[in-house]
Amino acid sequence: MLQNLREQVQRQPSAVPSPARRWVASIGLAVAVGIAYFLAARLSLYLLTKPDGVAVFWPAAGVSSGVLIALGRDARWPVAVGTIVATLVANLTGDRNVWSAFAFALCNAGEALLTAWLIERYFGSNFSLDRLRHVLGLVAAAIVGTSASGVVATVAYKLLHSPAASALITWQHWVASDALGIITVAPLVIGLAWALRKPPPRSELIEGTVALAALAAMTGMIVSMPSEPWGALVPVALLFPLLLWLSARCRPVFASGAAFIVSLTIVWAITFGVGHFGNPGLAMDDRILGAQSTILGVAICAFVLAALFAERRQHEAVLKESEARLQEALAAGAVTAFEWDVRTDLSRHSENVAQVLGFDPQQTVTGSSFLTRVHPDDRARFKALVRGVRPDSPSYAVTFRFIRPDGREMWLEETGRAEFDAEGRLVRLKGLTRDITERKWAEEHQAARELSGRLINAQEEERSRLARELHDDVTQRLAVLAIEAGRGEQILSSAAGGKAMHAIREGLIRLSEDVHALSSGLHPTMLEDLGLIETLKTECERFGRMASIPVDVKAQEVPDPLPHAVALCLYRIAQEALRNVGRHARASAVQVSLRCLDGGVQLAVRDNGAGFDPAQQRDRPSLGHASMRQRVYQLNGELEVESAPGQGTTVLAWVPLKEEQREPSARAAG
Numbered sequence: 001m002l003q004n005l006r007e008q009v010q011r012q013p014s015a016v017p018s019p020a021r022r023w024v025a026s027i028g029l030a031v032a033v034g035i036a037y038f039l040a041a042r043l044s045l046y047l048l049t050k051p052d053g054v055a056v057f058w059p060a061a062g063v064s065s066g067v068l069i070a071l072g073r074d075a076r077w078p079v080a081v082g083t084i085v086a087t088l089v090a091n092l093t094g095d096r097n098v099w100s101a102f103a104f105a106l107c108n109a110g111e112a113l114l115t116a117w118l119i120e121r122y123f124g125s126n127f128s129l130d131r132l133r134h135v136l137g138l139v140a141a142a143i144v145g146t147s148a149s150g151v152v153a154t155v156a157y158k159l160l161h162s163p164a165a166s167a168l169i170t171w172q173h174w175v176a177s178d179a180l181g182i183i184t185v186a187p188l189v190i191g192l193a194w195a196l197r198k199p200p201p202r203s204e205l206i207e208g209t210v211a212l213a214a215l216a217a218m219t220g221m222i223v224s225m226p227s228e229p230w231g232a233l234v235p236v237a238l239l240f241p242l243l244l245w246l247s248a249r250c251r252p253v254f255a256s257g258a259a260f261i262v263s264l265t266i267v268w269a270i271t272f273g274v275g276h277f278g279n280p281g282l283a284m285d286d287r288i289l290g291a292q293s294t295i296l297g298v299a300i301c302a303f304v305l306a307a308l309f310a311e312r313r314q315h316e317a318v319l320k321e322s323e324a325r326l327q328e329a330l331a332a333g334a335v336t337a338f339e340w341d342v343r344t345d346l347s348r349h350s351e352n353v354a355q356v357l358g359f360d361p362q363q364t365v366t367g368s369s370f371l372t373r374v375h376p377d378d379r380a381r382f383k384a385l386v387r388g389v390r391p392d393s394p395s396y397a398v399t400f401r402f403i404r405p406d407g408r409e410m411w412l413e414e415t416g417r418a419e420f421d422a423e424g425r426l427v428r429l430k431g432l433t434r435d436i437t438e439r440k441w442a443e444e445h446q447a448a449r450e451l452s453g454r455l456i457n458a459q460e461e462e463r464s465r466l467a468r469e470l471h472d473d474v475t476q477r478l479a480v481l482a483i484e485a486g487r488g489e490q491i492l493s494s495a496a497g498g499k500a501m502h503a504i505r506e507g508l509i510r511l512s513e514d515v516h517a518l519s520s521g522l523h524p525t526m527l528e529d530l531g532l533i534e535t536l537k538t539e540c541e542r543f544g545r546m547a548s549i550p551v552d553v554k555a556q557e558v559p560d561p562l563p564h565a566v567a568l569c570l571y572r573i574a575q576e577a578l579r580n581v582g583r584h585a586r587a588s589a590v591q592v593s594l595r596c597l598d599g600g601v602q603l604a605v606r607d608n609g610a611g612f613d614p615a616q617q618r619d620r621p622s623l624g625h626a627s628m629r630q631r632v633y634q635l636n637g638e639l640e641v642e643s644a645p646g647q648g649t650t651v652l653a654w655v656p657l658k659e660e661q662r663e664p665s666a667r668a669a670g
Helices: 002-011 019-044 060-071 073-092 098-123 132-160 167-197 202-224 233-237 240-249 252-272 284-332 353-357 367-372 376-387 437-491 495-519 526-547 564-585 614-619 625-634
Strands: 335-341 346-349 395-403 409-420 426-435 551-556 590-597 600-607 638-643 649-656
Touching: 019 060, 019 073, 019 167, 019 252, 060 073, 060 098, 060 132, 060 167, 073 098, 098 132, 098 167, 132 167, 132 284, 167 252, 167 284, 202 240, 202 252, 240 252, 240 284, 252 284, 335 353, 346 367, 353 426, 367 376, 376 395, 409 437, 526 551, 526 564, 526 590, 564 590, 564 600, 564 625, 564 649, 614 638, 625 638, 625 649
Parallel strands: 551 590
Antiparallel strands: 335 346, 335 426, 395 409, 409 426, 590 600, 600 649, 638 649
16 A cells, blocks of 8 residues: 555656556555555454444544545545445455445545545645644544544444444444544554655654654553553553654654554554453443543644644744845845844854954954954944934944954944833844945045046146147247248259258148147157157056056057157047047046058057947037047048947047058958
């Protein structure tokens, strides 16, 4: 039967089997239940009450009811058929006639169906005895089911056997024997079904088996003892320590096994006249009543103890799981919980105190020791807030710096609530402490970047103003000189005079370009002395320090020095692009690259800042793209600006190394 029960239990969560397999399983279950029911019934028929002939103890009722409760409604027909057939065979091999045997078979089957239906109706299909209300529910369902079947069985006795006992006595004997059978055997079947679903650990299995063996031996000795001077109940009370041990240490199935062993031993003793329950000096009714009372007392005690301890284990498991989840949440959020007892100055923290505050978990933390690690500049404010709590204003929130035992400084945000006694005196503080160091650093870094941006803008504006003044003044003067030199070149007819005036004009133009370079912050000789690459690195390093933005400069096989006009143009574009990054981009990284491409040099300035909508580029003259285009086009180059909101900006400029103009291509976009 246990093998068939294992197959039924393991098959429940799987896919629906084929009709043929379902029939085979149902027939196998019916046969297994029938055999178990028949054996239990034959044992019970050895001891019948006089003069009505009702069995004193009917464990077969627990077999059918337990299987139905464990397997659910899918097992109704196999269990009912097995119960009916087993009852017919057991009664016909005894002193019953066909009609009474058939009536009792229907009563036994209906009793099991009604009891199982009540359990499923009020407790669901996954019924177990790990809760006290389930234990009480099983007892109530057993009483209701046996009471209903007892009415029909009593009528059958009266009509088919005509017993001398009254109908009430017959009904009472039926209810008592069947109810005891359900209460003592059904829990064992239900527990075995659960053990097949979720086997107990090896250690628990060994411990429970040893305890059951010890209980069986002690029960045999107690039952075999003579009645004097103990009576009946005092020896049975010796079983209580073992029942308590099983209930506290093992699952309810072991307590169910203990109740079954005690019940079976007592029935065996009263059937074969052993010990107190076989004392011929006592009337049979008294012995039967004592046996039934003992069985019921042991079973109820075992089940209640097992349920209470099981509920306690469940609550402990829930608390541990909740505590684990809380600790995970606190660790993930860099938060530690605390409780400070003002009277003892002792402080308790959550398990992640070492992770957040750096304290040794084994170290005793006091309020005073915690206060000494608050930053000296924040300590007075912290103490004032904590001391300022009152019964009408018990909450506080404070942000402060904290020095860990390893010397690292961090920022903490603490929210707490005070508890007061009846006289309004502060008793304890409870709350949460959160590590906000990264957030503070980010805020300070952002503030520093904004300040740097404002300083850069102010410096650029001042430098631009001075450069414009210098540019306007010097350029005008140089332009006049260039015009006059041009006129002088035309007037002087000699070749030497013309060459001299031509050199003067070229020098003035070069000087004008140098003035433009000065207006951009470039020393006239830097490009010639250092070359474009080193000059760009110097400019990018200066910009990175002022804007707190890392700038990466790369050059791939670029000839250096470049022609002065080309180098000056690319430098101005790079400088203008960096200026736009500092003013508008809000970037955290910039990359500047140079490479040879298609007979020229390509400059790329990429940032990962806010970007902008290219359709609105014309509406933002402050970006300076128009001036950059003008510089590139003067050298027959190309310029592209790629950007999108939230995706940064890329400035691509290409300038040819020779004067001839090439066909438009993807050079600037490459």
